[in-house]
Amino acid sequence: MNEATLLYRAVVTERGRAPRFRGFGFSPPRASARRETAANPVCGDELTLELTYAGDALGMRFDGHACLVCLASADLLAESVDSASIAEARRTTARFLAALDSGATEGLSPALVSLLGVRALPIRVACAKLPWHAATKALAAMAGDPLSAESAR
Amino acid sequence: MITSPERSQFPALANGLVYLDSAATALKPTGVVDAVTAVYTAGEGAAHRGTFALAARATAKIETARGKVAALLGARDEQIVFCRGVTEGLNMLARGLAESLSPGDEIVVSELCHHASFVGFSLAAARVGATLRVAKVTPEGVLTVDAIAACISPRTKVVSLPHVSNVTGAVLDAGLVAELARRVNAIFVLDGAQAFPHLPVDVATLGCDAYVLGAHKAYGPSGVGVLHANAALLATLPPLHGGGHMVLEARADELRLAPAPARHEAGTPNLEGIAGFSAAIDLLVAARARGAIAREQALVGYLRERLEGLPFVRIVGRGRVALVSFEVEGCHPHDVATLLDEDGVAVRAGRMCAHPLFAAIGSRGALRASVALYNDSSDVDRLVAGLVRAHAVLHGAP
Numbered sequence: 001m002n003e004a005t006l007l008y009r010a011v012v013t014e015r016g017r018a019p020r021f022r023g024f025g026f027s028p029p030r031a032s033a034r035r036e037t038a039a040n041p042v043c044g045d046e047l048t049l050e051l052t053y054a055g056d057a058l059g060m061r062f063d064g065h066a067c068l069v070c071l072a073s074a075d076l077l078a079e080s081v082d083s084a085s086i087a088e089a090r091r092t093t094a095r096f097l098a099a100l101d102s103g104a105t106e107g108l109s110p111a112l113v114s115l116l117g118v119r120a121l122p123i124r125v126a127c128a129k130l131p132w133h134a135a136t137k138a139l140a141a142m143a144g145d146p147l148s149a150e151s152a153r
Numbered sequence: 154m155i156t157s158p159e160r161s162q163f164p165a166l167a168n169g170l171v172y173l174d175s176a177a178t179a180l181k182p183t184g185v186v187d188a189v190t191a192v193y194t195a196g197e198g199a200a201h202r203g204t205f206a207l208a209a210r211a212t213a214k215i216e217t218a219r220g221k222v223a224a225l226l227g228a229r230d231e232q233i234v235f236c237r238g239v240t241e242g243l244n245m246l247a248r249g250l251a252e253s254l255s256p257g258d259e260i261v262v263s264e265l266c267h268h269a270s271f272v273g274f275s276l277a278a279a280r281v282g283a284t285l286r287v288a289k290v291t292p293e294g295v296l297t298v299d300a301i302a303a304c305i306s307p308r309t310k311v312v313s314l315p316h317v318s319n320v321t322g323a324v325l326d327a328g329l330v331a332e333l334a335r336r337v338n339a340i341f342v343l344d345g346a347q348a349f350p351h352l353p354v355d356v357a358t359l360g361c362d363a364y365v366l367g368a369h370k371a372y373g374p375s376g377v378g379v380l381h382a383n384a385a386l387l388a389t390l391p392p393l394h395g396g397g398h399m400v401l402e403a404r405a406d407e408l409r410l411a412p413a414p415a416r417h418e419a420g421t422p423n424l425e426g427i428a429g430f431s432a433a434i435d436l437l438v439a440a441r442a443r444g445a446i447a448r449e450q451a452l453v454g455y456l457r458e459r460l461e462g463l464p465f466v467r468i469v470g471r472g473r474v475a476l477v478s479f480e481v482e483g484c485h486p487h488d489v490a491t492l493l494d495e496d497g498v499a500v501r502a503g504r505m506c507a508h509p510l511f512a513a514i515g516s517r518g519a520l521r522a523s524v525a526l527y528n529d530s531s532d533v534d535r536l537v538a539g540l541v542r543a544h545a546v547l548h549g550a551p
Contacts, residue, residue, distance in 0.1 A: 004495040005546055008488070013549050043487055043503050044517050065517055067485035068547065121491060 003120035008068070011076070011114040016068030021061050021078035024050050034142055037064075038134035040126060045070055049078075049134050053142060057083045062131065069124050074131035076111050081135070090139050097132050100125055155452050155530040159440055163527045171498040171532045176319055176347060176476045176523030179372045181429075188432035189374060192425040200422050201398050201415075211424050218431035219414075222379050225434065226364065227355040232387065234414040235427060238378035239346040240269040241393075242365035243313070245380055245417065246342055247277035249390040250311050256282035261304045261312040261339075263288040264509040265296040265321070270313045270344050271509060283310070287509070294321050294470040294514045298329045309339040316348035316359070320478050320507045320521065321470025322453070324352070331360025340386065346370060350437070350525065351449055351475040362386055368426065372526070373433035377426035380417065387413035394419035440526050452524045453477065456533045460522075463537065465544050469519050476523035478505070481540065484547045486518045492543035498536050 032052060039046040047064035060078040080096070081089035095107055105113045118128045160166060162182040172180055198208035200215050215235070223230045236242045254260075260274050260283055278285040286304040290296045296318075305312065312334045317324050327343060334341040342363045348354060349366040356364050363386060368377035382390065392399060392410065396419035402409040410416050437445075450473065457477050460466050465482040481489050490502035501521040504511045511518065522536055 002495060004491050008492070008546050012488075013547060017549060044508075044511075045485075067487045069488065124487070124491060127487070 003117060007114075007117040007121070010117060011111055012068050012072040015072035015075045015111070019062075019071060019075035021075050021082075022071070023063055024061055034138055036134045036138035038130050040066075040070075040130055043067070043127075045127070045130065047071075047074055047131055047134065049074070049131060049138060051135075051138050051142065053086065056085050058086065058089050059083075060135070066130070067124075067127050069118060069127040070130050073115060073128040076109075076115055077131050077135055080109065080112065086139055086143050089135070090143065093132050093136050093139065097129065097136070100129055100132075155448060155455060157448075157527050157529045158443055159436065159445075159526045160529065162436070166527060169497055171496075171535045173498065173500050173522040173524065173528065173532060173536060175350070175370065175525035175528075176521060177501050178369045178375070179350065179525050180527060181374070182372055182433070182436055184432045184436055185373060185429045189425045189429040192428050197424060200424055202421075214428050214431065215422055215424065218427045218434070221431055221434045221438075222381075225354065225438070226381055227357055228381050229384075231412075231414055232381050232384060234380040234382070234387065234417040235422060236378045236380050236417070237376050237423070238369070239267075239344060239365050239367040240273070240378075242367075242378050242380035243269045243342070243344060244273040245393045246311075246313075246363055246365070246382075246390070247273040248280075248393055250340060251277035251281045251283065252391050253389075254278075254281045254283045254310055257308060258283045258310045259286050259304075259306065259308045260284070261286045261288060261301065261309055261314075263296050263301065263314055264290045264513045265294075265315055265318050265323070265507075266313065266509070267315060267319050267344060267346065268506040268508070269346070270315065270342075274311070274313050284308075288314075290510060290513050292514060294510060295323065296325070298326055298333075301330055302333055305333050305337060305339065307337050309334070309337050311340050311342065313342040313344070315344045315346075316354075316364075317345075317352065317474050318470065318472055318507075318510075319347050319476070320505050320510055320519070322347075322472025322474045322476045322478075323470055324348070324472070324474055327359040327361060334362075335360070347475055352446065353441075356381060368430040368433060371430075371433055372436055373430035374423075374426040376423050377430045384413070387417065390417070392417050392419065396420045398422075436526070445526055449524055449526070449528075450474065452528060452530065452533070455530055456522060456524065456536075459533055459537045460540075463540060466540065469514065469516065476521055478519045478521040480516065480519050481544060484544060486520045488547055489520055489540070489543045492546055493536070493539045496535070496539040496542065498539045500536070 034051045037048045045066035052059040062074045163180045165180045197211040200211035219233045288301045288304045340362045343361040345366040350371040363382040369375040399419040467480045469478040486502035
């Protein structure tokens with residue numbers, strides 16, 4: 001009955017309003033950074049991810065205009081892949097996207113498990129998925145995998 | 154306290170739902186459900202084709218419905234074409250009228266138009282190299298007659314505008330626009346999707362050459378709409394679809410088309426939808442005899458007054474009919490709508506198939522509460538309570 005309120009109170013409002021990874025460090029971005037923009041034409045939301053990779057460690061930041069579910073999801077995504085290798089980050093993004101469909105929580109942080117509460121609101125799952133699809137595409141390209149990048153949403 | 158004498162006729166409201174999205178689609182009364190079901194249970198045959206009693210009854214149902222719509226619009230039966238909805242009706246006009254346009258001819262729409270008009274006529278203009286002129290709204294979302302006049306010239310062939318805006322609820326001064334169109338011999342098309350369920354419509358008074366309306370926002374089934382147009386327009390408008398019923402004779406070397414309205418009604422008609430629409434019209438007429446129009450407008454006034462009383466709400470536009478769109482400070486419309494849904498309150502959130510308008514007013518989206526026959530002041534009160542709660546949750550209140 002109150003899944004939406006629980007979701008917002010558990011993680012979405014906090015991470016959506018006080019994100020830890022929002023805002024880009026440099027504008028224009030450094031040459032080594034990769035930006036990936038994703039949009040939801042139904043609601044007009046638009047998000048840009050900026051990924052950097054140095055010394056086998058990823059960094060990710062984001063910015064844009066989107067609902068709190070999407071912003072919180074982007075912030076949790078950036079936290080999940082922070083300092084990870086590209087291969088690890090690809091596994092994490094695949095695992096969470098699958099979890100949004102199946103509900104499987106294995107290997108997910110407590111915050112991501114909280115975000116899975118969006119599954120109770122089917123119309124909002126697309127909002128949660130948006131940054132993760134963008135990251136899937138960007139990471140595939142960074143791994144030099146153009147076929148995966150094309151098929152990733 | 155504003156109450157609804159018709160509310161008990163709508164079974165979807167039995168569980169306490171507060172439905173404030175009739176501008177998207179309206180709930181259906183038992184009379185409409187019964188009319189649709191009756192078509193199936195009676196086994197009524199193909200209208201305009203069959204030679205047995207069931208088919209004759211089907212034909213009679215369609216022609217009776219046509220007469221009801223004509224009476225409501227102050228038009229003649231032969232000026233009423235059944236189509237699939239407002240989007241199809243506007244696109245029938247756009248595609249058909251475009252066939253007689255040339256590069257350099259102009260079509261006037263507005264930033265206030267719903268996509269059915271804006272995109273339909275954009276596609277048509279692009280197809281033939283005509284120019285689309287877009288009448289602009291003010292930063293508050295108001296479309297003035299001056300802004301429309303500024304777009305009309307001797308090259309204008311078509312003017313297509315909303316009778317009532319699906320975002321602001323503003324009512325067009327159709328008579329003034331009709332005069333502007335007449336001076337340049339342009340065809341004046343009105344999108345009546347939001348107006349027909351809530352206002353009396355007399356096409357002669359409005360002065361339009363074509364008026365398009367749909368059933369599903371007027372308590373009828375989906376998949377049914379009406380394209381009304383004057384006789385000259387219907388006679389010369391190329392039909393969008395070719396098929397059965399719209400030809401008198403079809404041979405490889407000759408096609409003789411039927412006169413309007415049949416000319417524009419190819420294929421087997423949506424009998425169950427039209428029968429349902431007929432029942433919806435009966436409800437509408439009866440409700441209006443009980444003062445429904447004034448009651449709805451009073452309810453919209455109450456809705457507006459209560460929303461204006463919330464310090465974190467900003468209303469979009471200055472319209473007074475059927476609906477109010479608004480923004481909630483610091484909150485994305487979808488987040489608010491989700492929390493309202495949890496409270497059993499259904500509203501629309503987003504850009505409402507009106508991207509040009511939202512871009513013009515610098516908004517990325519809004520919420521919209523729209524009223525209908527079955528709403529009352531308690532629905533508005535529950536919406537307001539829900540907004541207060543949603544605002545608190547989204548700002549991190551414990």
